[in-house]
Amino acid sequence: MTLDTPVYDLDALYDNAQVATSMYEDPALFDVEMERIFKNTWVWVAHDTEVPDKGSFKLSSVGKEPVIVVRDRKGKVHVMVNRCRHRAATVCEVKKGKTSSFQCPYHGWGYGLDGSLRALPYPEQYGDDFDKAQHGLQRLHTETYNGMIFATFNEQIEPLVDFLGPVTKWIDLFMKQGGGFPVKVLGEHQFKVPMNWKVQLENTTDAYHFPVVHKSFMQSLDGETEEMFEFLETGKGYVEDLGNGHSVMVMIPELVDLDDNLDAPIPERFTELAQELRDEGYPEDQVKKIVRAVGGAGFNLNLFPNVSFSLAFFRVLRPVNVEETEIRHIAIGMEGGPAAANRARLRLHEHFQGPMGFGSPDDAEVWERVQRGTKGGHDLKILVNRGLVDERPGPDGPLGHISAETGMRAAYDMWKRMMSK
Amino acid sequence: MNDMSRISSTLLTDVTGFLWHEADLLDRKDYDAWLALWSGKGHYVLPIGDTPDAELADALNLCYDNDKMRRDRIARFQAGFSISSAPPAETIRTVSRIVIDLAEGDRLTVRSAEHVIEDKFGRQRVWAANVTHRLVRVDGGFRIQDKIVRLLNSDGMLNSFSYLF
Ligand code: FES
Ligand SMILES: [Fe+2]
Numbered sequence: 226m227t228l229d230t231p232v233y234d235l236d237a238l239y240d241n242a243q244v245a246t247s248m249y250e251d252p253a254l255f256d257v258e259m260e261r262i263f264k265n266t267w268v269w270v271a272h273d274t275e276v277p278d279k280g281s282f283k284l285s286s287v288g289k290e291p292v293i294v295v296r297d298r299k300g301k302v303h304v305m306v307n308r309c310r311h312r313a314a315t316v317c318e319v320k321k322g323k324t325s326s327f328q329c330p331y332h333g334w335g336y337g338l339d340g341s342l343r344a345l346p347y348p349e350q351y352g353d354d355f356d357k358a359q360h361g362l363q364r365l366h367t368e369t370y371n372g373m374i375f376a377t378f379n380e381q382i383e384p385l386v387d388f389l390g391p392v393t394k395w396i397d398l399f400m401k402q403g404g405g406f407p408v409k410v411l412g413e414h415q416f417k418v419p420m421n422w423k424v425q426l427e428n429t430t431d432a433y434h435f436p437v438v439h440k441s442f443m444q445s446l447d448g449e450t451e452e453m454f455e456f457l458e459t460g461k462g463y464v465e466d467l468g469n470g471h472s473v474m475v476m477i478p479e480l481v482d483l484d485d486n487l488d489a490p491i492p493e494r495f496t497e498l499a500q501e502l503r504d505e506g507y508p509e510d511q512v513k514k515i516v517r518a519v520g521g522a523g524f525n526l527n528l529f530p531n532v533s534f535s536l537a538f539f540r541v542l543r544p545v546n547v548e549e550t551e552i553r554h555i556a557i558g559m560e561g562g563p564a565a566a567n568r569a570r571l572r573l574h575e576h577f578q579g580p581m582g583f584g585s586p587d588d589a590e591v592w593e594r595v596q597r598g599t600k601g602g603h604d605l606k607i608l609v610n611r612g613l614v615d616e617r618p619g620p621d622g623p624l625g626h627i628s629a630e631t632g633m634r635a636a637y638d639m640w641k642r643m644m645s646k
Numbered sequence: 647m648n649d650m651s652r653i654s655s656t657l658l659t660d661v662t663g664f665l666w667h668e669a670d671l672l673d674r675k676d677y678d679a680w681l682a683l684w685s686g687k688g689h690y691v692l693p694i695g696d697t698p699d700a701e702l703a704d705a706l707n708l709c710y711d712n713d714k715m716r717r718d719r720i721a722r723f724q725a726g727f728s729i730s731s732a733p734p735a736e737t738i739r740t741v742s743r744i745v746i747d748l749a750e751g752d753r754l755t756v757r758s759a760e761h762v763i764e765d766k767f768g769r770q771r772v773w774a775a776n777v778t779h780r781l782v783r784v785d786g787g788f789r790i791q792d793k794i795v796r797l798l799n800s801d802g803m804l805n806s807f808s809y810l811f
Contacts, residue, residue, distance in 0.1 A: 320801070412694060412706025417803045441728035445718045551803055556706045564704060571706050579806075581692060581709040583722055586730040586806035597767075 231257065235645055239637045242610035242630070246599045249421035249607075255547035262530055262643045263288025267368070267375040267388050269532035269541060270294050270304055274372065274409040274560060275321065280338060283321040286543050287365065287376055293317055293327070294374060297338040302369065304376035305340040305362040316362070327362075340364050371396050372408060373532075391467045391621040395526045399534045401483040402557070404518030405511065409560035410539075411571060414579025417551045420592040422530075422544035423640075425552060428588065429525055429533035429540060430464060430474050430632025432457060433611065438591055442583040445576075449493050453477055456627055462524075464612070464631040466622030470529025470639025472632030476536075480523025487513050495519060501565040515562065519569050527632055529639045538574055548596055554578040554585065609633040653746050661756055662744050664788045665779065669741045669760070672810050675734070677720040680810070685782050685789035686713050692794075692811065695801035699778075699794060708800065723808075734808035735766035741777070752783040753791075760795070760811060774798045775811055 231253050238245045270285040271294040282295035291307040307315045309329040316327040327336045334345045340362035365376040368385035375385055386393060400408050436457055443451050456462045456476040464474045491499045495516045502512045521537025533540040539555040556574040558567040577584035612629020625631040671680045692708035723731045743759040756779045764771050780792040795811040
């Protein structure tokens, strides 16, 4: 800890399932979070299929730092800070594409796909002892699990699989929605909301809000689908703390493993799609598998601090400042799978997600209302104690009712652990 | 001789009148009247980025509404259960720079510029879009076959919308 870092009483900020109002409001605290959390842990930056080929790149971020995710000629993925080592200009402003190198537009320093400094105009003026090897783009430590690319500034960090722990088996289950094909990114919705990033972190593991905030979405569904989303009524689901701030919220237990129950009848809403697939010549068992995968998995898997595997898409947050957060809803589909199935997935995504979805705008509204509400009653606490009443040990951690705030407590426990280092 | 010279000023006046009428309905949120402007089979689309018109069905869009989705969307706005649209943002829009790209038989393709200013929570936001209408002439008037609204920055960070463009 440096001398100018403010000292916080962490117990006053989060303890006993109560969150202090300043957690959403204090700009100095936000700066410390960016240092101690976002610069110290594994942060999701991209999916493999967003940088599919040699030379493919996309812009992303780790906390507030702009980074480039790029695949080099040998197929290895690098994540590096988008800042020239000469006088700091960004070396890339194209959101995604393909390239053989990155050239800074200011004085022309040229960098390879691995970030190494290749060439610079008129190098003589730096003298003979100028070491190009010391002037590559700043590189982050990068690892991938099942297509998900994570990066970190922390060189001492544990391996990604250890950080994920029991999360890995849930990621594997989630990826079964490829329906026998690899999962592929199909596009993304992006919107920013005037809220602290932790408001979003809480929401990805909040089933309690669903029937209230998403009533108008529910009303737009057919009866069978509406029933499926009535998971608070049936009470069959649960939330489990998976350690390291991660958690899983199982909403539709029948859809946890998409390879199970393949003999179940095809839901009404997918009969047309099933017929299309049969007409294209897919055998019946494959039709069933694809159709079952099209609607996504029955759970939200929430990773600390910035990504969630949410039923049928990836939800990514990026903190902008203490009162502003950018959200990406990344649509996924079946790589090389039937076009009809991917179209169905796209339409389902558009139905709920993004700036014009039937769900996201209502989410955005209540998140903003949280931020607006915290302007009053500064000494009051935000309560995340729901479901403590019958929380019990699960296979990997505390497990509670589907509407329990167990996942939020998991995240805040991790928050506290990281902030105290 | 350019194409425009073959398009009569009466037609341009009629089309302009139709687009302004539509804009007025949307600002007044008279959505039942707006739905009645549609011919039925086409799509109301807000694409992301520069996806070509022919590939919109296979791409992620902000919305890709057929007739049923348009009706569901309006029902959602009107039912009063959607917190973001109860109340929605107020909007004032202008539609201008109207160009008739094609007029063949009863089919027209019309491009225009749309500027929308929204107001909610005492905060105003500005949106601009290139709009393409595919229109069909019916009983001396027009019906909308397809409407494609390409927002500036559609592939950038947006906010959520509680109204239509
Ligand atoms: S700032 Fe990049 S070459 Fe000078
Ligand atoms: Fe929600």
